[in-house]
Amino acid sequence: MTIKAGDTLPDATFMTSGAEGPRPITSDDLFKGKTVALLAVPGAFTPTCSAKHLPGFKEHAAELKAKGVDAIACVSVNDVFVMKAWGADQGVGEDIIMLADGNGDFTKALGLEMDGSKFGMGTRSQRYSMVVKDGVVETLNVEAGGEFKVSSADYMLAQL
Numbered sequence: 001m002t003i004k005a006g007d008t009l010p011d012a013t014f015m016t017s018g019a020e021g022p023r024p025i026t027s028d029d030l031f032k033g034k035t036v037a038l039l040a041v042p043g044a045f046t047p048t049c050s051a052k053h054l055p056g057f058k059e060h061a062a063e064l065k066a067k068g069v070d071a072i073a074c075v076s077v078n079d080v081f082v083m084k085a086w087g088a089d090q091g092v093g094e095d096i097i098m099l100a101d102g103n104g105d106f107t108k109a110l111g112l113e114m115d116g117s118k119f120g121m122g123t124r125s126q127r128y129s130m131v132v133k134d135g136v137v138e139t140l141n142v143e144a145g146g147e148f149k150v151s152s153a154d155y156m157l158a159q160l
Contacts, residue, residue, distance in 0.1 A: 001111050002110065002111035002112060002142075003110045003111060003112070003137060003140065004137065004140060005137050005138060005139055005140050006136065006137065007136070007137050008135050008136050008137075009027055009031060009110075009132060009135050009136070009137065010027070010106070010109040010110070011026070011027055011028070012026070012027045012101075012105060012106040012109065013025070013026050013027075014026075014027075014030070014075065014099040014100060014101055014106065015079075015080035015083075015099070015100040015102060016080065016083070016097060016098060016099055016100065017080055017081075017083070017084035017087075017098070022080045022081075022084075025097075025099070027106075027135065028135070030071070030073060030097070030099075031132050031134065031135040032134060032135060033134055034070040034071055034133075034134070035068050035069050035070050035071075035131065035132070035133050035134075036069065036070060036071045036072070036073055036131070036132045037057065037064050037069045037071075037072045037073070037129065037130075037131055037153075037156060038072075038073050038074075038075060038129065038130050038131075038132055039053060039054070039057055039072075039073075039074050039075070039128070039129045039151060039153075040074070040075045040076065040107070040112065040125045040126070040127065040128050040129070040151075041053055041054065041074065041075075041076045041125065041127055042076070042077075042114065042116060042121070042124045042125060042126070042127060043076060043077075043078060043116070043121060043124060044076050044078045044082045044083055044085075044086035045082070045086055045089070048127075048148050049076075049127075050086075050089075050090065052148055052152070053127065053148065053151065053152070054074055054086075054090050054092070054096070055090065056152050056153035056154065057072055057074070057095075057096060057153045058090060058091065058092050058095055058096060059153065060153040060154070060157060061095040061096065063157055064153065064156070064157065064160070067157065067160040068160065069131070069160070071097060072095060072096045072097070073096065073097040073098075073099050074087075074092075074096050074097070074098055074099060075099040075100075075101050075106065075107075075125065076099075076100070076101065076124075076125060077101050077102070077103075077104040077107055077113075077123065077124045077125050078100055078101075078102070079100055079102045080100040080102065082100070083098040083099065083100045084098060086098065101125070104123050104124070104125070107123075107124075107125040108123075112125055112126045112128060112142065113125060113126070114126045114145075126142055126143065127142075127143040127147075127148065127151050128140065128141055128142040128143060128151050129141045129150075129151040129152070129153075129155070129156055131156065131159070131160070139156070139159050141155060141156070141159075
């Protein structure tokens, strides 16, 4: 079953990178009592993800926060070291929390996995964005395969 607006996010533990190195962060740590803009990408360093998706959220971070978003997070089925390197490459700084869903457990629990094996990528996340308020999905924007329209920061801004 795929998650939908009004559903509570499943409990999950992600990996993120801080000054002390890799560390776990739970869904409660990230979403409890906060409004979070969450974007998910099929892979770090992939063309659309690097040229449009993540940069759009970086570019519009201040506008999203002005509309009530407490934090912006990017999740991908990649390891924490790849997510850290991609965040540094994209210059996200403190604007976006880079989350590694290394085994795809969160992605599978949402029902938003995709088969990227024809590209040598294995199981990955579909491209989507969502606004989460206190752990509950307020809006969910899942892209059709190969598209980049409804998961953009611009589209989310228009919804807020």
